[in-house]
Amino acid sequence: MEATVTRTGTEGKTWGGGNQPLKVSYGKMMMWFFILSDALTFSGFLASYGFARYKFSESWPIADEVFTHFPFLHGVEAPMYYVALMTFILIFSSVTMVLAVDAGHQMKKSKVTFYMLLTIIGGIIFLGSQAWEWKNFIQGTYGAVETRGGNVLQVVNDEGHRVALDEFVVAAPTERLQQTRSNALWFVDEPTLPRFTMEDVLVGFAANPNLHIRTQELTETGDKVVLTRAESLAKLENEGIGIIEGANLQKNEYGNPLFGDFFFFITGFHGFHVLTGVLINIIIFFNVLIGTYERRGHYEMVEKVGLYWHFVDLVWVFVFTFFYLV
């Protein structure tokens, strides 16, 4: 190394090179700047979510009504509890991570191993929770009617409680078959056919006088507008074109398509970060186990991966606020 250094006559001066003004190793500094750039990517996502929220501020879905599931509590409305639990899981795995870093400072290999393992388990539990959340979101609960303008109409009863399509619609016998690759036009298929046609919905809706249509629009108090019986029937007949069950990137039963898109992209991008975080943690865990850092004389690598892990937690804190709370 020394052989390559050229003498410049400025040795020892501030700009002579060789000093570390930020007093931090190259790896750690670059991790910080990577985190900075990643933070800007996430804020781009969240800011554009804010743009959509402001643009559709009078028709945006109410998050409390969408995320109401909790494991083993079927049919119980439990808004927020599950995401709050996920937040705690991630904060706690951040704590075990910082405990691993702390143990690393004291060169306690067994403690570092133990806390790294806890961190990895926490990360895996979080990923599983997110997968479950996605499953519920994609599957949907009540179903909705799609309008010609690309909006959704939801069904409520007299008390204003949501009613699932299953509860009042009966599918009429139909000759229409799903086009698969093996019949009719070969190697051409189509997406799964909706379970009910618009006609089925109209018949079922007309037969149940206690049902009303709830539009996407929000009232002054932040509730969704519920139409009268006559308005509901007219709206369904004039504007309804089909049903939506669950969510994909084109449409969802919760309301504005952008709501689903942002859900998939923001929580998905964050979940991808958690996944890579877990993988990197596993690599570092095995390195700790085989004594790489013990021989190296310091556990700075644990610190660096720790920075990334805390950042993932930091992002979730913001996603939690802006997607679920605000």
Added chain:
Amino acid sequence: MAHDTTHAHQSNTKRIWTVFIILSVITIVEVILGIIKPEVLTDTYFVSLKLINWIFIVLTIWKAYYITWAFMHMEGETKGLRRSVVWTAGFLIIYLVFILLTEGDYVHEVMKRGQVAWDF
């Protein structure tokens, strides 16, 4: 602020658990507010944003401060590194949010005035 190097090998376990308790309490407060949604807070507006949302945002930034300063150990880094990360992110994010929210509000006004049909 400046972290003395002699402390680097001491255990900070007590501080870690304190910060964990603070973060947990803030989260619990957020969840309780989000479930109760007191009318005083949802009906009062401050700079065209509901008071409850201001509270959520302030609590979130407070949590972010603790995670960055205590867990990511930003409090121990030099002023130069701290500022090059925090100030850069702070400036660019505030700028982006300001522009996009202003624009979003404008587009909302356009739709409201009926220049664009969206419910048909």
